[in-house]
Amino acid sequence: MTPLPVIIDCDPGTDDAIALLLALASPEIALQAITVVGGNVGLEHTLANALALVELAGARVPVHAGAARPIRGEFTSAPRAHGENGLAGVTLPPGGGAAPGLAAEIIRAHLRAAPAPLTLVGIGPATNLALALLAEPDLAGNIAQIVLMSGARAGGNVTAAAEFNAWSDPEALAVLLAAGCPLTLAPLDLTHQALVTPSRLARLRAAGTGAALATACAILAAQPPHPTLPGPPLHDPCALAWLIRPALFTARPAFVAVSCAEGAMRGQTTIAPAPEETANALVLETLDADGFFALLGERLSRLP
Ligand code: RIB
Ligand code: CA
Secondary structure, three states: OOOEEEEEEEOOOHHHHHHHHHHHOOOOEEEEEEEEOOOOOOHHHHHHHHHHHHHHOOOOOOEEOOOOOOOOOOOOOOHHHHOOOOOOOOOOOOOOOOOOOOHHHHHHHHHHHOOOOEEEEEOOOOHHHHHHHHHOHHHHHHEEEEEEEOOOOOOOOOOOOOOHHHHHOHHHHHHHHOOOOOEEEEOHHHHOOOEOOHHHHHHHHOOOOOHHHHHHHHHHHHOOOOOOOOOOEOOOHHHHHHHHOHHHEEEEEEEEEEOOOOOOOOOOEEEEEOOOOOOOEEEEEEEOHHHHHHHHHHHHOOOO
16 A cells, blocks of 8 residues: 555644554654644643654654744643653753744645645644645645644533643644645544553553663553543544544534534534535544554564
8 A cells, every 4th residue: 555645733632653663663654744833731842752753763753843822822832741841840851953834834745745635633732734725725736634632522521521732732723624635533532432441451462572672651541540531541643543544433424513602612622414415524433443553562662
């Protein structure tokens, strides 16, 4: 199968870290660039973490800094879930330097120059992806698919109403939902099927002996326990697993909207089943969780 040309926009972030390692270990993904946004922690940490993760994987992928704050409103991080450094306190050897160019401009340049449409994966606040399309809307025609970990059918994880990525920059999510390109959404009700239970973590640890796998497991083990679930959800790798092994999922078309109003409902997403003709997203609904964790172990064990 021809590797899929992909750009990942992320805010590492513990689960972003696993998603990046999964992408870097998977031959199905030809990672063209990684762009970074402020989200789980500030941009200075998310950028340093992305650079260190590329180094840990022994990869050579350009990493570009992006937006430090949302299109509208203030920047708010999530250190409770990810720790002050964004990797639950696990420190990695530093990576190389960031590549020149700001995320939105780099995404535009890649979309303009790509010989075939690119896949964009957004696993943080969608600010960089939205800024690229706001500046050059016609580039939507050069996008094969946007895959977002964002939103929720009901409830939230940062407020009672909203999921963190959607809440952090709802205006950016609204831009992508209106862009008219194929868009696949992995909302909270999907990612909450990918729980890092102690037995799954033990099986992951046993999958190999490389430093990258050991580091991934150390990051997962250092996460705080989830207040209500039997293990922390592994949100962002679900977006990559959709591209690598779509058979792990079921999905249905829907019309997705996000509230940009100020107040308690800001960032709330509504996901209404819709026929393909009127849908603006394909929403992932179920996950074969054991198959997902088996894929994770098989791929992360390939890394050095
Ligand atoms: O709500 C989960 C999402 O918010 C994940 O992308 C996590 O990394 C945080 O950014
Ligand atoms: Ca993230």
